Amino acid sequence: MAAPFDLKNDGVVVIIGSGAGGGTLGNELAQKGIDVVILEAGGRHEYEDFINDEWDSFAQLAWTDKRTTSGDWRVAKDFPNLPAWIVKAVGGSTTHWAGASLRFQEHEFKTLSTYGKLEGANLLDWPITLADLEPYYAKAEDKLGVTLTNNIPGLPGNNNFKVMKAGADKLGYKECHTGRMAINSEPRDDRNACQQTGFCFQGCKWGAKWSTLYTEIPKGEATGHLEVRPNAMAIKINHDASGNVTGVVYADKDGKLQEQKARIVAVAGNSIESPRLLLNSVSNQFPDGLANSSGQVGKNYMRHTTGSVYGVFDKPVHMYRGTTMAGIIRDEARNDPSRGFVGGYELETLSLGLPFMAAFLNPGGWGRSFTTALDHYDHMAGMWIVGEDMPREDNRVTLHADMKDEHGMPVADVHFDDHANDTAMRDHAYKQGSALYAAVGATRTFPTPPYPSTHNLGTNRMSEKAADGVVNKHGQTHDIKNLFVSDGSQFTTGGAENPTLTIVSLAIRQADYIAEQMSAKSL
Amino acid sequence: MVTIYERKAGERKPGLSRRELLKRGGVGALLVISGSAVISPEHAWGLETSALKPETMATLIQMARDIYPHDQVPDKYYAIAVKAHDEQAGKDPAHKDLIENGIADLDLKSGKDGYTGLGWEEQRVAVLREIENTPFFQAVRGGLVVGLYNQKEVWPIFGYEGESYSKGGYMARGFDDIEWL
Ligand SMILES: Cc1cc2nc3c(=O)[nH]c(=O)nc-3n(C[C@H](O)[C@H](O)[C@H](O)COP(=O)(O)OP(=O)(O)OC[C@H]3O[C@@H](n4cnc5c(N)ncnc54)[C@H](O)[C@@H]3O)c2cc1C
Ligand code: SF4
Numbered sequence: 001m002a003a004p005f006d007l008k009n010d011g012v013v014v015i016i017g018s019g020a021g022g023g024t025l026g027n028e029l030a031q032k033g034i035d036v037v038i039l040e041a042g043g044r045h046e047y048e049d050f051i052n053d054e055w056d057s058f059a060q061l062a063w064t065d066k067r068t069t070s071g072d073w074r075v076a077k078d079f080p081n082l083p084a085w086i087v088k089a090v091g092g093s094t095t096h097w098a099g100a101s102l103r104f105q106e107h108e109f110k111t112l113s114t115y116g117k118l119e120g121a122n123l124l125d126w127p128i129t130l131a132d133l134e135p136y137y138a139k140a141e142d143k144l145g146v147t148l149t150n151n152i153p154g155l156p157g158n159n160n161f162k163v164m165k166a167g168a169d170k171l172g173y174k175e176c177h178t179g180r181m182a183i184n185s186e187p188r189d190d191r192n193a194c195q196q197t198g199f200c201f202q203g204c205k206w207g208a209k210w211s212t213l214y215t216e217i218p219k220g221e222a223t224g225h226l227e228v229r230p231n232a233m234a235i236k237i238n239h240d241a242s243g244n245v246t247g248v249v250y251a252d253k254d255g256k257l258q259e260q261k262a263r264i265v266a267v268a269g270n271s272i273e274s275p276r277l278l279l280n281s282v283s284n285q286f287p288d289g290l291a292n293s294s295g296q297v298g299k300n301y302m303r304h305t306t307g308s309v310y311g312v313f314d315k316p317v318h319m320y321r322g323t324t325m326a327g328i329i330r331d332e333a334r335n336d337p338s339r340g341f342v343g344g345y346e347l348e349t350l351s352l353g354l355p356f357m358a359a360f361l362n363p364g365g366w367g368r369s370f371t372t373a374l375d376h377y378d379h380m381a382g383m384w385i386v387g388e389d390m391p392r393e394d395n396r397v398t399l400h401a402d403m404k405d406e407h408g409m410p411v412a413d414v415h416f417d418d419h420a421n422d423t424a425m426r427d428h429a430y431k432q433g434s435a436l437y438a439a440v441g442a443t444r445t446f447p448t449p450p451y452p453s454t455h456n457l458g459t460n461r462m463s464e465k466a467a468d469g470v471v472n473k474h475g476q477t478h479d480i481k482n483l484f485v486s487d488g489s490q491f492t493t494g495g496a497e498n499p500t501l502t503i504v505s506l507a508i509r510q511a512d513y514i515a516e517q518m519s520a521k522s523l
Numbered sequence: 524m525v526t527i528y529e530r531k532a533g534e535r536k537p538g539l540s541r542r543e544l545l546k547r548g549g550v551g552a553l554l555v556i557s558g559s560a561v562i563s564p565e566h567a568w569g570l571e572t573s574a575l576k577p578e579t580m581a582t583l584i585q586m587a588r589d590i591y592p593h594d595q596v597p598d599k600y601y602a603i604a605v606k607a608h609d610e611q612a613g614k615d616p617a618h619k620d621l622i623e624n625g626i627a628d629l630d631l632k633s634g635k636d637g638y639t640g641l642g643w644e645e646q647r648v649a650v651l652r653e654i655e656n657t658p659f660f661q662a663v664r665g666g667l668v669v670g671l672y673n674q675k676e677v678w679p680i681f682g683y684e685g686e687s688y689s690k691g692g693y694m695a696r697g698f699d700d701i702e703w704l
Contacts, residue, residue: 371592375681
């Protein structure tokens with residue numbers, strides 16, 4: 001029932017990317033009767049086609065087009081061409097994601113006022129508050145079927161969670177539970193309940209975990225108002241003399257360039273590709289790229305302060321059985337500068353299979369120190385640190401000076417240096433994580449460095465004033481009224497929480513705004 | 524083409540007297556060079572090389588074990604993990620040079636009996652530490668991360684169970700069976 005729209009149809013909203021932001025916006029608009037074309041660079045793989053195998057799944061779904069890195073972050077050394085672990089496929093990174101769905105805390109919308117000016121950080125208050133977003137958080141939680149909201153029971157704790165919980169109790173943490181997960185603990189929304197398969201990062205073959213691929217997108221298509229065009233890589237956004245955008249040039253499945261005309265364009269390619277596309281859309285009128293009068297496009301790249309702690313025990317754990325992110329500790333998420341840093345972090349269980357553990361435990365490491373860790377793979381428990389990192393102007397996505405992709409589009413370079421606050425937070429979290437596992441009898445713990453970024457944020461940030469950021473409080477660019485940003489690149493700051501629930505809430509809110517503006521004929 | 528083959532029961536072991544004999548340090552297992560093949564008479568498998576010298580391949584197998592030593596993982600899996608270098612060497616002369624010269628250099632640095640002549644793992648690791656920043660070492664180590672740990676046959680040795688969807692996940696197979704807490 002997918003409605004195929006004509007390339008020349010200039011009445012459609014064109015959305016770039018079909019992930020958390022784009023897929024949600026597309027369905028929300030389609031439900032309101034607005035015609036939408038989603039251009040998606042990747043292919044369409046339905047959930048039966050997902051693969052319970054880490055590298056094979058990575059090859060099927062991950063974004064592996066060339067990127068470059070620079071800066072002092074360890075990812076630049078370990079994975080120079082893989083700054084981010086995200087997806088190129090219909091559904092975007094919601095195919096790979098773990099499902100943790102947390103609301104931001106009130107102060108995280110007001111970081112400049114709360115933390116004050118921090119040297120080397122480009123902090124700014126969001127132009128919206130928690131109260132503005134609360135009704136949309138509620139809608140998003142219902143849409144995603146988040147456990148422990150809407151009377152949905154929590155998931156049962158797996159082995160990895162039980163170890164975490166036992167340690168949390170010993171350390172006196174109060175807020176440790178199986179999380180707010182966008183994973184069905186019982187059948188809901190015509191989808192299965194979680195079968196504890198343990199391959200959440202490889203795409204849920206049961207469809208128990210929310211992904212736009214099998215929720216928003218088919219629902220939108222069923223209205224007849226949404227077309228998703230896979231294998232369509234947007235290269236450039238065109239505009240007219242008045243400065244309004246008019247269409248999107250993309251490479252189709254055969255590599256041929258096409259232009260889809262548009263009434264409105266919404267960019268949702270995740271925080272590396274979205275600024276790359278805006279920066280590549282240069283013209284005489286906009287020599288620095290679209291929506292870039294502030295010069296902020298691509299800047300303030302955030303990736304959360306991350307890291308993992310794995311512990312080895314004298315008895316088996318089998319952490320890989322069951323949900324990958326099976327539980328959370330929230331006690332450290334508060335802002336408490338007495339710990340030596342501003343902002344806070346969450347601790348969430350995490351498990352990797354043996355192949356990814358070998359690749360990520362200590363990239364570049366070798367010898368017995370490394371291999372004796374893996375020897376105890378089935379005796380390991382693991383957790384992931386996710387905390388607020390500081391936005392910095394120099395942490396940014398730029399177009400590579402001479403390296404180009406197969407379509408002739410300059411590849412993205414991702415530059416990142418840790419702020420001292422990030423490092424202090426990570427060290428604190430490593431200590432807490434190690435102490436937690438030691439308290440349950442770990443014989444050895446591993447402070448594991450950050451993986452390529454799964455959370456990518458901030459590169460088209462939201463601001464009250466046009467001079468400080470790229471988009472306003474509706475994700476509408478300050479410079480061009482029919483150009484929107486609909487993904488995590490809108491985030492003014494990153495919060496301590498996994499970002500997707502906030503991305504989805506912003507997309508629902510943006511759909512209301514776009515529909516209003518369209519019926520008022522302002523768009 | 525490199526092939527790893529299981530030797531059939533009753534097949535004659537290659538005569539050791541006429542062959543160059545590689546004595547593996549420490550463990551005492553034997554890898555034997557026969558024609559263009561590396562053979563493990565004890566464990567009934569062989570690895571035929573086409574581009575690299577079989578001696579080079581035998582040293583590479585030892586080097587692989589010293590980089591990622593797992594005493595419970597048989598040589599066969601290290602052999603499978605490094606055989607891609609023979610394939611690549613067949614297609615790319617630069618890669619062949621990288622590996623042959625790298626192994627020759629390793630032998631040179633290891634003294635008169637070469638790398639595999641060093642009896643203790645620590646002695647061999649000391650030589651590896653000297654070259655760990657070379658493109659040769661990084662090519663071998665980097666290839667092993669996927670080449671060794673992505674073999675489904677080694678997963679059970681580490682207690683990793685792999686694919687689980689076809690078995691209905693772990694819902695009824697112990698996702699929460701921990702008892703010692
Ligand atoms: C392993 C993993 C685990 C995660 N776990 C969690 C979690 O537990 N909780 C949480 O909140 N978040 C999690 N995340 C992060 C989450 O997936 C992302 O925050 C979210 O999907 C981002 O949404 P998005 O719309 O910005 O981008 P995406 O979902 O990445 O979608 C962007 C889409 O745009 C497409 N695209 C990009 N450029 C173009 C172009 N030029 N033309 C056409 N299409 C283009 C891409 O192919 C992609 O499909 C996880 C991510 C990963 C990888
Ligand atoms: S553990 Fe649950 S959510 Fe994760 S992949 Fe399996 S069934 Fe899906």
